[in-house]
Amino acid sequence: SQKIEQNSEALNIQEGKTATLTCNYTNYSPAYLQWYRQDPGRGPVFLLLIRENEKEKRKERLKVTFDTTLKQSLFHITASQPADSATYLCALGLAAGYQKVTFGTGTKLQVIP
């Protein structure tokens, strides 16, 4: 069966360190992968998109990698800050132009001052 797995346990990290979140998938062949941030009681906010032919994408303190062999994406936040505390969701898009994405369950990140 198809699965998108993110760390179900919350990730606690010290301020200033790099946070690394994992998104693993099985029985999917995604054309692209997106990462979103969701704060409690709010809708998700889009952060980054990476296509299947891209290995890495960066945006300010954020970095995403995409390994289609390992079927895994890693999401890094460098120099983490308490304001980065939130739940982070990965979402897989099955084909270029295909409208739907499928979301993982999310990982809750807590950055400790």
Place this chain on the structure above:
Amino acid sequence: GAVVSQHPSWVICKSGTSVKIECRSLDFQATTMFWYRQFPKQSLMLMATSNEGSKATYEQGVEKDKFLINHASLTLSTLTVTSAHPEDSSFYICSARVRGSNQPQHFGDGTRLSIL
């Protein structure tokens, strides 16, 4: 840019009533809007995909007569939960995207629905 407004943000009503939730794209034209349901500590579950001017496409297991979706313009989609019951209580979130490959979804802030 890319702001999506969802209204109301929360609603409490009696069992048997119908509730309408609005989703508006404020500064862009959304060719496609999505409606999701989210339970506590769970992921977003897609309910339906809505394209402007056409009927919504519902996901398997979602009752189209229960959850009525209308996408009358490029900036407005509505979800009506008809004859709501306590089991319909949930967090409902809409999103909108523009035409084009790999475009991200822009989300509203959700509607907390509580049916007594």
